[in-house]
Amino acid sequence: MKGISIMGTKEEKQVREATDKWVLRLYVAGQTPKALTAFTNLKKICEEQLDGKYSIEVIDLLVNPQLGNEDQILALPTLVRKLPVPVRKIIGDLSNTERVLVGLDLLPDS
Amino acid sequence: MKKAEQKNINKNLLKTQTGIQGFDELTNGGLPAGRPTLVCGGAGCGKTLFGMEFLVRGATQFNEPGVFMSFEETNEELIKNVSSLGFDLEGLIIQKKIALDHVHIERSEIEETGEYDLEGLFIRLGYAIDSIGAKRVVLDTIESLFAGLPNQLILRAELRRLFRWLKEKEVTAIITGERGDETLTRQGLEEYVSDCVILLDHRVTEQTSTRRLRVVKYRGSIHGTNEYPFLIDESGFSVLPVTSLGLKHIVSNERISSGIPVLDNMLEGKGYYRGSTVLVSGTSGVGKTSIAAHFAEAACKRGERVLYFCFEESPNQLMRNMLSIGIKLEPWVRKGLLQFQATRPTFYGLEMHLAVTHKAVNTFKPDIVILDPINTFVIGDKEFEVKTMLMRIVDFLKANLITALFTSLTSGESAIESSDVGISSLIDTWLLLRDIELNGERNRGMYVLKSRGMANSNQIREFILTDHGVELREVYIGKRGVLTGSARIAQEAFETAEVLTRKNDIERIKREIERKRKALEARISTLRADFESEESEAVKILETEKEMIKRLEQDKIEMAVSRKADIKKQRRT
Numbered sequence: 001m002k003g004i005s006i007m008g009t010k011e012e013k014q015v016r017e018a019t020d021k022w023v024l025r026l027y028v029a030g031q032t033p034k035a036l037t038a039f040t041n042l043k044k045i046c047e048e049q050l051d052g053k054y055s056i057e058v059i060d061l062l063v064n065p066q067l068g069n070e071d072q073i074l075a076l077p078t079l080v081r082k083l084p085v086p087v088r089k090i091i092g093d094l095s096n097t098e099r100v101l102v103g104l105d106l107l108p109d110s
Numbered sequence: 111m112k113k114a115e116q117k118n119i120n121k122n123l124l125k126t127q128t129g130i131q132g133f134d135e136l137t138n139g140g141l142p143a144g145r146p147t148l149v150c151g152g153a154g155c156g157k158t159l160f161g162m163e164f165l166v167r168g169a170t171q172f173n174e175p176g177v178f179m180s181f182e183e184t185n186e187e188l189i190k191n192v193s194s195l196g197f198d199l200e201g202l203i204i205q206k207k208i209a210l211d212h213v214h215i216e217r218s219e220i221e222e223t224g225e226y227d228l229e230g231l232f233i234r235l236g237y238a239i240d241s242i243g244a245k246r247v248v249l250d251t252i253e254s255l256f257a258g259l260p261n262q263l264i265l266r267a268e269l270r271r272l273f274r275w276l277k278e279k280e281v282t283a284i285i286t287g288e289r290g291d292e293t294l295t296r297q298g299l300e301e302y303v304s305d306c307v308i309l310l311d312h313r314v315t316e317q318t319s320t321r322r323l324r325v326v327k328y329r330g331s332i333h334g335t336n337e338y339p340f341l342i343d344e345s346g347f348s349v350l351p352v353t354s355l356g357l358k359h360i361v362s363n364e365r366i367s368s369g370i371p372v373l374d375n376m377l378e379g380k381g382y383y384r385g386s387t388v389l390v391s392g393t394s395g396v397g398k399t400s401i402a403a404h405f406a407e408a409a410c411k412r413g414e415r416v417l418y419f420c421f422e423e424s425p426n427q428l429m430r431n432m433l434s435i436g437i438k439l440e441p442w443v444r445k446g447l448l449q450f451q452a453t454r455p456t457f458y459g460l461e462m463h464l465a466v467t468h469k470a471v472n473t474f475k476p477d478i479v480i481l482d483p484i485n486t487f488v489i490g491d492k493e494f495e496v497k498t499m500l501m502r503i504v505d506f507l508k509a510n511l512i513t514a515l516f517t518s519l520t521s522g523e524s525a526i527e528s529s530d531v532g533i534s535s536l537i538d539t540w541l542l543l544r545d546i547e548l549n550g551e552r553n554r555g556m557y558v559l560k561s562r563g564m565a566n567s568n569q570i571r572e573f574i575l576t577d578h579g580v581e582l583r584e585v586y587i588g589k590r591g592v593l594t595g596s597a598r599i600a601q602e603a604f605e606t607a608e609v610l611t612r613k614n615d616i617e618r619i620k621r622e623i624e625r626k627r628k629a630l631e632a633r634i635s636t637l638r639a640d641f642e643s644e645e646s647e648a649v650k651i652l653e654t655e656k657e658m659i660k661r662l663e664q665d666k667i668e669m670a671v672s673r674k675a676d677i678k679k680q681r682r683t
Contacts (some may be wrong), residue, residue: 065237103221
């Protein structure tokens with residue numbers, strides 16, 4: 001799972017400067033089936049909706065438990081949309097695509 | 111080491127001392143070790159504080175670090191809130207003895223999409239526990255999750271898992287829960303946490319509020335089942351065990367002066383027993399407080415500590431008033447021997463008063479406690495409660511060998527001997543002050559109604575307040591009843607006059623006799639004089655007669671001589 005981490009902190013900064021980029025964080029705890037499902041679903045949605053203008057950071061709380069506090073993570077898996085603001089949280093394995101789109105404000109006409 | 115000690119005490123169930131005053135006694139040692147305990151109650155009943163004190167005491171007294179996971183207050187708020195109770199959370203956090211974790215969920219930010227679990231919470235809690243090696247955990251109030259997470263099925267399953275997980279972690283946990291309408295907690299947490307359930311309550315009766323604590327359930331342990339009043343003040347929580355004392359207190363044979371010499375005389379000349387309970391009852395304005403003040407002053411003079419609860423007057427007013435009868439209390443306050451605690455009885459509930467009394471006594475450690483007066487507690491129909499409260503106070507003071515003096519106001523109409531609080535059976539020495547109305551005057555009388563363990567005087571004394579304190583005078587009891595006040599003074603004058611008259615009479619009689627004796631003597635001397643003159647007369651006559659006889663004989667001889675008779679012959683014959 002660690003290998004999936006795409007963006008380091010330096011790049012993240014640059015990404016934030018570019019407002020059209022989406023910064024997403026996926027919190028998981030180990031490679032559980034739910035975590036894998038969530039990642040697959042997320043990847044798919046991003047490809048379809050964001051056309052490459054995104055970065056996904058996967059944080060494994062089993063490895064770095066202290067990172068959970070910043071985003072007030074309770075439920076796992078949790079997807080956090082850091083950019084664009086406001087911050088949104090989507091919990092669950094992201095299997096309900098429509099609700100994910102609602103959560104990310106990606107529904108057409110909105 | 112702590113655990114080993116506890117094991118010796120209770121082999122069945124390990125317990126974790128909370129360090130909360132009175133609570134460990136109540137539960138025979140504290141909360142079940144390594145298990146979660148549910149603390150529930152309504153808003154503002156002290157759940158958070160109970161949890162926080164459990165952690166702080168654990169960290170400071172038992173060397174058991176703790177994690178406080180708050181779902182409501184932020185860390186900063188928590189630190190601020192408990193600093194008013196003297197807990198230095200920040201310091202403990204720096205020393206890694208306490209970890210705070212604020213869990214915040216905003217429903218509007220969260221979108222649910224499919225399967226999830228609360229592993230994130232577990233990881234956070236687990237991380238916090240491991241980072242300081244915590245033995246204690248508080249989750250306050252986990253029910254907030256129900257507001258933040260819509261899927262109740264998942265949440266309930268996860269909570270069940272959480273409590274099991276806490277047990278596996280072997281931490282002693284407190285989970286707080288808001289009280290529901292029908293159930294102990296709104297979300298039925300008692301289903302999951304079944305080892306120990308503590309209910310906190312904040313009740314208002316007759317406009318006064320009382321906090322109470324009850325151990326609803328404690329698996330595998332005996333515990334007190336009553337409702338116990340508790341107190342939250344500047345030093346935290348304190349629970350008051352109700353009546354565990356019984357009648358086993360030690361007694362003292364030492365006697366202490368009441369501060370009024372005549373009253374001491376009425377009590378075998380020695381005063382009250384140390385550790386006894388004295389009640390001074392009477393109608394209003396008879397001088398109950400004066401007796402109490404005398405007692406306080408005398409005790410301070412002996413160097414003893416006096417705690418004076420005044421429920422009707424402010425300390426300053428009381429000191430000023432007592433100064434008018436020559437009792438100076440203020441210097442003793444300055445020396446720290448006398449302490450006043452002034453509160454209106456309506457300010458707290460009864461249990462709160464009891465708790466406050468306990469606390470004050472435990473901190474000040476007095477030799478003498480004065481409650482002035484006790485019957486102001488009786489507001490409405492609470493006699494029974496008042497009696498139990500006083501009984502608890504009496505028991506508590508006796509157990510500590512503290513002499514207690516209560517004053518009680520009796521209403522004029524009711525039977526004066528049955529003090530309206532009905533605590534006579536608790537009282538060792540009972541002084542009764544009463545009005546005696548006679549000849550348009552109202553005077554005070556005092557007598558010892560009872561005094562256990564001593565041969566007390568049965569006399570009624572007149573009770574007088576002078577500028578140098580209380581004086582007790584004997585009253586006149588005769589055909590015309592008890593005489594007091596001016597009637598007594600009149601009687602005294604009358605008696606003085608009578609004595610004077612008697613004295614005069616005696617003098618007169620003495621003089622009369624003297625006169626008579628003198629008269630007698632005079633007559634005797636007259637008679638004697640008469641007799642003497644007669645006697646001398648008689649002697650003279652006799653001498654004259656003898657002379658005459660002599661003369662006659664002489665004459666005869668001379669006659670014979672002249673007749674030349676035989677004188678010799680005649681002389682021989």
